[in-house]
Each structure stands twice: as C-alpha cells, then as structure tokens.
Amino acid sequence: MASGKRRVVVVGTGLGGLLTGAFLARRGHPVTFLEAQSIIGGRFTHIDYQGFAIPTGAFHAFPGGVRGHLFRCLCKIGVHVSLVEPAPSVMVAVDGQRLPLHLDMTRSQSPVLRRLVGVNRRGPVTRSAARMLIAGLMGRDLPAAEGMRRIGGTEAGVRLLDRLTKFALSVPAEEASAVELLRSILSQRFGREGFLIHGSGSMIGRIRTAAESSGAEVRTAAPVRRIIVEGGHARGVEVEGGESLDAGWVIANAGVRRTLGMLGEHAPSRVVEQVATLRPACGFTHAVRSRNRLHEHLSIEIPLDLRHIDGIMPVSNLSRFLCPPEWHFALAYQWMDPAEDPEKQLEAGRRELLEHLGSGAEIMNTACYHSHNPTANIAQMIDQHGKSRPPAILPGIEGLFLVGHDVQGYGTAAELIGESCLRLWERLERA
Amino acid sequence: MAAGEAVRAGLLEHPPTVRAELCTGCTQCLLTCPAGTIERRGLKCEIIPEGCIRCGRCLTMCPNEAIREVNGPAPP
Structure with missing residues (x-):
C-alpha cells in the first residue's frame, strides 16, 4: 500500500457511498464496498421489470442538472453521463392549460x-x-x-x-x-432539472465500473453487524457471519439511524437524541404506463388541480431507453401525510392520477417509503434546519464519515447527497 | 477526464424531419442524436418523432441542411 493511503470500508452502496468510495479508489485508496442487499445503488437506481426502468426511489434525474453538485461529483470521478435538460423544466397544469415554469434565472x-x-x-x-x-x-x-x-x-x-x-x-x-x-x-447555482437519458441504474453501473477499475471491491448480500471503534477511532467493521475487516476510514451510507445502531455504545449520545426527534420523509411513487402518449411536453408536470399528486415525470418522452417501444411510461410522486391513513391517501392518489392521465393509463407499480426505514431521508423542515441534521463527522469518533440523504447538507432532492459528498471529499483530501 | 454532456430538450416546437431529396445518408445526425431516435432506412436517415426530445442537434449537425423543423402538428 502506498504511504498515506488508508484502507477504506464503505458500508452501504447508496449514491453517496458509491460516489465517495469511487472518489477514494481513484485517489489510490484500497476500497471495499459492503452492501446488505443483493443490488447496489440504494434509492438511486432502477430495476428492470418487463423492459420498464422502475426506480427504487429517485426519478432518473439530477435536480441541478449540469450546474448541480451530482454532476460535479461525476466529473471528479470521471464518470460520463448524458443528461437531458427539458426546456422549460416544469409545466404547471391548471384549468386544462399547461403553463411553462423555467427554473433557471436567465428566462423570465x-x-x-x-x-x-x-x-x-x-x-x-x-x-x-x-x-x-x-x-x-x-x-x-x-x-x-x-x-x-x-x-x-x-x-x-x-x-x-x-x-x-x-x-x-x-x-x-x-x-x-x-x-x-x-x-x-x-x-446548486439555479441549476435546472436534468434527466439521465440512460436511467439511474446505468449511471450506478458506471460508478461501480469506475471504482472497480481503480481496484475497489464490491460485495453484495454482505450486511454489516457493527462498526468497530477503539480509542475513539473507527478501526473497521464486523460483517454478519463474524468476519472483520480492518479500515483506516469507514464511510457509512446505511442511514444515520442504522449507523448509530452499528456503533452501539460508541454512538455519541447527543447525536442519538438529535436523531430521535427527526421526522423522516414519506411518500409514494407511481409508475404509470399507457399505449397512448401520456404527455405532449417533456417537462415535469405539476398538476395544480389535483389534491394528492405533486409531480409527474414524462419518462418516455425524454428517453426511449427506459420502456418498451410500444409503451409510454411516466413516474408520479405523491407526498404522504404521516398523520393520515396511508391506504386512503394511496387510493385517492391513484384514482386522481389515472383520471388526470386519461384512458389507457394503468399504474403498474407503486413504491412507498415510510417510517424509520433506514433509507428514508430526513425531511428538510422548518424546525430541523441546520441544527438537527446530523453532521458528516460524528463528534468523538475519528475515521468515520457519514454520507447520504440524511446528513447535513444543502440541495434539492438527491443534490443534497452531492453537496455533502463534495464537502466531505475536500476534507478527506486534506487529511 | 470524461465529464458528461447535457442536452437542452424542448427547444424546437415540433420534431424536425429529414428532406429526403437533400439527405446523403452520411449519418451525422444519427451519431449526434442523444435520444437515439434517428435511423438509417436504405440510403436516407429518418427521424422517429415518438422518441424526439426536440433538442435541435441534428438540425445543426446536418452538413447538407437536409433537416428542418416543420410547422405541422405535434406527433400523436
């Protein structure tokens, strides 16, 4: 091992973990990724189902496009993606009209x-x-x-x-x-929505290739039982089954709650208390298909007249690669009110969505994220600003770094992951 | 180092069409199309409007100015 290079273990292969692992691998550190699931990518990938690219969370999109943090992350690790930035970014559907909404500041x-x-x-x-x-x-x-x-x-x-x-x-x-x-x-410098023309899963595959070509190892179905801490320093991890891996740096991308669980008695009590008060975000994503064209435009549709559906992404209008050629495909997001019955909200949302998209539309899949699932992000709420989101570096534990959607950072949707990664990478390069 | 590219979609009102009499089948448009929606049929290139993201790249790439935007209705 070259001097100054530390062995790195990345716990979890969500977008933040993969990006950070690939970044460190490219800088010569020996990196091992440990993923509990059988697939990598967490909430930023897709599963191919009968030719439809069903996302596990994010909608094949970079909210900041080429100006955003995620694109900068990819530039740093040499991963090439093709983005489509629809103009306008958003179409507001109201009273049967479609009004363009530009997210960049150059257009009025x-x-x-x-x-x-x-x-x-x-x-x-x-x-x-x-x-x-x-x-x-x-x-x-x-x-x-x-x-x-x-x-x-x-x-x-x-x-x-x-x-x-x-x-x-x-x-x-x-x-x-x-x-x-x-x-x-x-x-994110007023970046406008960018859409990954080959889907999020293909980008995840490219990040993996970039990491592996720099010598990183990816292990799936390898859940981590605990993070080993000795003398205030993370020394490695213990995998389910008993094997331990030594590490100079541990990158945790398993969600803050689960990471604290892996730390056991070493978890800083202040952060444990802080995290206990946080409210996770919850919502539904509907995958809709139709033999008829679902939209006439390429932008994210915000249906202002609907009560439950917040936005619809016309996937097949933006890319021919994410569904079979004879079908049209769209993804809709529905925010879930945690105070109300999820079943009722879901039913109302589905009904409304199908009515909005017209005859021929069918919902082929609805995914839900809810409760304290480790991969659910923490909502960016008024009472949670700044002080409440846990930091990337936990107090009192050296060599352990948190990445992902629930650590401190700024940016809309997935861009937050990119922003917190870029900040962490700067610190790691100085270390 | 590879960076990536971004294409602005929706810049044209309608998907453009290839004027067969001017097309030499050089495939410049096919190579530049980010949506992969241009195909070569025989000796000519053809734009499949269903997949078109209306970015206008083919229009600027065509050395024979064979591609133009038509003012027809949007595709069904």
Whole structure:
C-alpha cells in the first residue's frame, strides 16, 4: 500500500457511498464496498421489470442538472453521463392549460403564470428573498409558504410552491424551511432539472465500473453487524457471519439511524437524541404506463388541480431507453401525510392520477417509503434546519464519515447527497 | 477526464424531419442524436418523432441542411 493511503470500508452502496468510495479508489485508496442487499445503488437506481426502468426511489434525474453538485461529483470521478435538460423544466397544469415554469434565472416567466402566482417583478422578490435568507441564517427562519405570501404570492402561488417543496424536499410548503430552500437553490447555482437519458441504474453501473477499475471491491448480500471503534477511532467493521475487516476510514451510507445502531455504545449520545426527534420523509411513487402518449411536453408536470399528486415525470418522452417501444411510461410522486391513513391517501392518489392521465393509463407499480426505514431521508423542515441534521463527522469518533440523504447538507432532492459528498471529499483530501 | 454532456430538450416546437431529396445518408445526425431516435432506412436517415426530445442537434449537425423543423402538428 502506498504511504498515506488508508484502507477504506464503505458500508452501504447508496449514491453517496458509491460516489465517495469511487472518489477514494481513484485517489489510490484500497476500497471495499459492503452492501446488505443483493443490488447496489440504494434509492438511486432502477430495476428492470418487463423492459420498464422502475426506480427504487429517485426519478432518473439530477435536480441541478449540469450546474448541480451530482454532476460535479461525476466529473471528479470521471464518470460520463448524458443528461437531458427539458426546456422549460416544469409545466404547471391548471384549468386544462399547461403553463411553462423555467427554473433557471436567465428566462423570465410567462405573464400568465406570473399573474397566477402573484409574483410579478423580479427586483422586490430578490430583495425579499435575500432578507429572508439573512434573517433565517441568524436563526429567524420561517416556513416557505409564509415567505411566498410575503413576496405577494397568491393562494395558487402557495399551492405551486407546496407541490415543488414536496417534490424537492419531501415537505409541504407550510413546514418547509425557507432558508433550507433558498440555500439549496443558491448552492446548486439555479441549476435546472436534468434527466439521465440512460436511467439511474446505468449511471450506478458506471460508478461501480469506475471504482472497480481503480481496484475497489464490491460485495453484495454482505450486511454489516457493527462498526468497530477503539480509542475513539473507527478501526473497521464486523460483517454478519463474524468476519472483520480492518479500515483506516469507514464511510457509512446505511442511514444515520442504522449507523448509530452499528456503533452501539460508541454512538455519541447527543447525536442519538438529535436523531430521535427527526421526522423522516414519506411518500409514494407511481409508475404509470399507457399505449397512448401520456404527455405532449417533456417537462415535469405539476398538476395544480389535483389534491394528492405533486409531480409527474414524462419518462418516455425524454428517453426511449427506459420502456418498451410500444409503451409510454411516466413516474408520479405523491407526498404522504404521516398523520393520515396511508391506504386512503394511496387510493385517492391513484384514482386522481389515472383520471388526470386519461384512458389507457394503468399504474403498474407503486413504491412507498415510510417510517424509520433506514433509507428514508430526513425531511428538510422548518424546525430541523441546520441544527438537527446530523453532521458528516460524528463528534468523538475519528475515521468515520457519514454520507447520504440524511446528513447535513444543502440541495434539492438527491443534490443534497452531492453537496455533502463534495464537502466531505475536500476534507478527506486534506487529511 | 470524461465529464458528461447535457442536452437542452424542448427547444424546437415540433420534431424536425429529414428532406429526403437533400439527405446523403452520411449519418451525422444519427451519431449526434442523444435520444437515439434517428435511423438509417436504405440510403436516407429518418427521424422517429415518438422518441424526439426536440433538442435541435441534428438540425445543426446536418452538413447538407437536409433537416428542418416543420410547422405541422405535434406527433400523436
């Protein structure tokens, strides 16, 4: 082993774990990935079912496109992807019309949409947003919906923001943190939605290849029982079955809760208490197919008139590679209210979605993430801003680094993983 | 180091078509199409509108200016 290179064990192969492992492997560290499941990629991959690319979570998309953090991560590890950035990024479906919504700042919004949401002039809006950001960073955060009202947003405007925060942060606008939202948008430099034309699973395969060609080893069906900590330093892991692997660095990508469980008595009590108060995000993703074309546009559709469905991605309009040629394919996201009966919400959402997409549409799969499942992300909520998301480096344990969707970071949806990875990589390169 | 590429979709109003009389079948458009929706049929290239993401790349790549956007209705 070259001097200064540490043996690295990556626990869990979600997007954050794979990216970080591949990054370290390319920099000459010997890396071993341990995945409990039989497939790698966690919530950022897809399963091929009869030719349909059914995602395990994320919708084959980089929310920040080529300006975002994930794209920068891939550049750093030399993985090539083809992204399609639909213009406009979003289509708002309201009263039978489709109104374009541009997420980049170079395009101005259509007058019809501006009138609908009540946000008219850019100058005052920018000033208000800046004031909210500064106030929030000083500890006076407010819900995103309240922020929208302050800049003159109408009820339709608040409803649109609500759909967007549910889609991007997994929280309703009344609970979403305005600072979290603003910082996330700023940190990814107003990137616009990018769609992985060959699907998320193909990208995961490429990251794996990049890691393996740099000497990394990937083991699936290898659940980790505990992380070995000696003298305040992570020394390795013990795999289910008794084998132990020594490591200089342990990268944990198994979800914060499960990682704390693996640490046992070494888990810092402050972080355990902090994590116990966090609310995980929950929601449904519906995979819809039809023999008829489902959408006439390429953008994410936000159906403002529907009550339960937050956004629909017209997958087959963006890529021919993710479903059989004779079919059309779309993915819909539905936020789940944890206070209400999931079954009833699901039924209502499915009914509404099928009605919206017209005859011929059928739901072929609905995936649900809920409760304290280790892979469920932590919602970016008003009372959780900053202080509550656990840090990437746990206090009192050296050589252990947390990556994934539930550690501290900024960015919408999966971009948060990229942002926290980039920050961690900088620290690791200095170490 | 490989970086990746991004294509802006939806820039054209409708999927473009190939003017057969100008097409030499050089396949430049086929090679540039990120959606893989251009095929060579016989000696000519043809755009399959169902898969078109309307990025306009083929339009700019064609050395014979054989590809143009038509003002017809969107594909069914």
